[in-house]
Amino acid sequence: MDKSKIILCRCEDITLDDVHRLLDEGYTTFEDMKRLLRVGMGPCQATTCGHLIQWQIANYLNQPMEEIKIQKVRPLTTGVTLNQIVEGIKHED
Amino acid sequence: MIYADVLIVGGGPSGLTAAKMCCEAGLSTIIVERSHILGGQLTKQTHKFFGSKDQYAKMRGIDIAVKLQEDLASFNTLTMMLETTVVGLYEDKVVTILQHNEYKKIKAKAIILATGASEKFLAFENNDLPQIVGAGALQTLVNLYQVIPGKSMVMIGSGNIGLIVSYQMLQAGIEVKKVIEATDRIGGYKVHASKLKRLGVDIQTRKTIKRAIGKDQLEAVEIVRIDENFQEIEGTSEIIETDLLCVSVGLSPLHQLASMMNCKTTYISELGGYVPLIDDHFQCSVPGVFACGDMVGIEEASSAMMEGYLAGLYTCNYLNQPHLEAESLISHYENQLYELRNGLFGRKTLRGIEKRKENLIHA
Numbered sequence: 001m002d003k004s005k006i007i008l009c010r011c012e013d014i015t016l017d018d019v020h021r022l023l024d025e026g027y028t029t030f031e032d033m034k035r036l037l038r039v040g041m042g043p044c045q046a047t048t049c050g051h052l053i054q055w056q057i058a059n060y061l062n063q064p065m066e067e068i069k070i071q072k073v074r075p076l077t078t079g080v081t082l083n084q085i086v087e088g089i090k091h092e093d
Numbered sequence: 094m095i096y097a098d099v100l101i102v103g104g105g106p107s108g109l110t111a112a113k114m115c116c117e118a119g120l121s122t123i124i125v126e127r128s129h130i131l132g133g134q135l136t137k138q139t140h141k142f143f144g145s146k147d148q149y150a151k152m153r154g155i156d157i158a159v160k161l162q163e164d165l166a167s168f169n170t171l172t173m174m175l176e177t178t179v180v181g182l183y184e185d186k187v188v189t190i191l192q193h194n195e196y197k198k199i200k201a202k203a204i205i206l207a208t209g210a211s212e213k214f215l216a217f218e219n220n221d222l223p224q225i226v227g228a229g230a231l232q233t234l235v236n237l238y239q240v241i242p243g244k245s246m247v248m249i250g251s252g253n254i255g256l257i258v259s260y261q262m263l264q265a266g267i268e269v270k271k272v273i274e275a276t277d278r279i280g281g282y283k284v285h286a287s288k289l290k291r292l293g294v295d296i297q298t299r300k301t302i303k304r305a306i307g308k309d310q311l312e313a314v315e316i317v318r319i320d321e322n323f324q325e326i327e328g329t330s331e332i333i334e335t336d337l338l339c340v341s342v343g344l345s346p347l348h349q350l351a352s353m354m355n356c357k358t359t360y361i362s363e364l365g366g367y368v369p370l371i372d373d374h375f376q377c378s379v380p381g382v383f384a385c386g387d388m389v390g391i392e393e394a395s396s397a398m399m400e401g402y403l404a405g406l407y408t409c410n411y412l413n414q415p416h417l418e419a420e421s422l423i424s425h426y427e428n429q430l431y432e433l434r435n436g437l438f439g440r441k442t443l444r445g446i447e448k449r450k451e452n453l454i455h456a
Binding site: 006047051054075 | 094178179181182183189191196197198216218220221350352353360367
C-alpha cells in the first residue's frame with residue numbers, strides 16, 4: 001500500500017502518509033493537524049477529510065470514534081472579499 | 094439588516110416542510126438555499142418512495158420536490174433566497190449570507206437548521222483519480238443534467254443509495270459491473286437488491302476496493318476479499334476494468350453551522366457522525382435554534398419531511414404564535430415518524446436518537 005497515493009483531504013492534497021507522519025510525531029488532534037497541514041481549511045471545510053482523519057486518529061490511539069474531537073467550526077464558511085464586506089456595511093441600518 | 098421571524102437554512106425536504114408550517118402560522122420566513130433550485134436531494138431522486146400516503150409514498154422524489162414547492166407558492170410572507178450561502182451564524186441569531194456576491198445580514202427570532210448531509214469518502218490508493226465520484230454527484234450528473242459520465246461502473250456500498258443509484262445507472266445505459274459491500278450482508282432493502290440481481294448485476298459482500306488504477310483517469314479497480322476484521326485476504330485480488338467508480342459508503346450530517354453557533358454536538362455513529370443535540374422539540378442547546386432532517390441523523394427523505402413539519406410547528410410554539418392546528422398536526426407527524434422508524438431499519442436510528450437524548454441530559 002502506497003500511503004502517499006491515498007488522499008484524505010482533497011482540498012489541500014493531504015495524504016495518509018502526511019497524517020501518519022504527524023501521528024508518529026505526537027500530533028494526535030484534528031486541531032494540531034489543521035494548523036500543520038491545513039486539513040479542514042479548504043473549500044469543503046472538512047466535510048470530506050473530517051471523518052477520515054477522525055478515524056485515523058481513533059485507530060492510532062486505539063480509542064472509539066466518539067472520543068475523537070474534530071475541528072472547531074468558525075465563520076466564515078466560504079471566501080468573502082473585503083470589498084464585499086465593505087459594500088455590505090454600507091447598507092447597514 | 095434583513096429581519097424575519099424565522100430563518101431556515103437549507104431548502105431540501107426538511108427545510109421546505111418546516112417553512113410550510115411557519116408560513117401557515119403567519120410567521121415571516123426566509124429560506125436560504127445554496128443551490129439554484131429547491132428540493133435538495135429530492136431533485137435527483139427519480140425513484141418512487143415507500144411508506145404511506147402521508148409520507149408521499151408512490152411519488153417520485155423529483156415530483157415530491159415540486160409538490161413541496163407548490164405547497165409554499167401562496168404565501169407572501171415567505172422569501173426564498175436561492176444561490177445564497179450562509180457565511181456565518183452568530184449566537185444573537187444574526188446570520189451573514191453571500192447572495193449573488195453580495196454580503197448581507199439577516200436577523201431572525203428563530204433559526205431552523207436543515208442543512209442535510211454530505212457524502213462520506215473512502216481512503217484507498219489513487220482515490221483522487223478523475224471518474225471516481227460519490228453517489229450524490231453521479232445522480233446530479235445523470236438524473237439532473239442528463240450527462241452520462243462513463244460506459245461502465247463499479248459501485249462501492251450496497252446501502253439503499255448504492256443499490257438505487259446502481260439501478261438508475263443501468264436505466265441510463267451504464268453497465269454496472271459489480272456492487273461490492275465490505276460487511277457480510279447487503280445494506281439496503283431486499284427489494285432494491287433483487288431488482289439489480291434480476292438484471293444480472295453481481296452484488297458481492299466482504300469485499301473492498303484496494304486501489305484505483307489509471308493514468309489520467311480511472312481505467313480499472315482492484316477489488317479484494319476481506320475478513321471479519323476488514324483485513325485483506327491474500328491472493329483474492331481481482332482487477333475489473335471500468336471507467337467509472339461510484340463510492341456510496343454513507344452520509345455524514347452537516348453539523349457545522351450548529352457547531353459554529355456553539356450548539357452542543359456529539360458524535361453518534363448510529364446517526365452518521367457529529368450531530369447537534371436536540372430536545373424532543375428539535376431545539377438545539379442554544380434557545381431558538383432548531384435543527385431537523387439529515388443534519389440531526391441520517392435517515393430517509395420521508396423522515397426528513399416529517400421532522401421538518403414538526404420542527405416548523407415547534408418553532409411556531411417557541412415564538413408564541415402556534416399553528417392553528419398545532420396540536421393535531423404535531424400528534425399526526427409524530428405518529429408518522431414513529432411508523433417510519435418502526436421497521437427493522439429504524440432500530441439503529443432509534444438507538445442513535447436514544448443516545449442523542451442521553452447526551453443532551455449530560456450536557
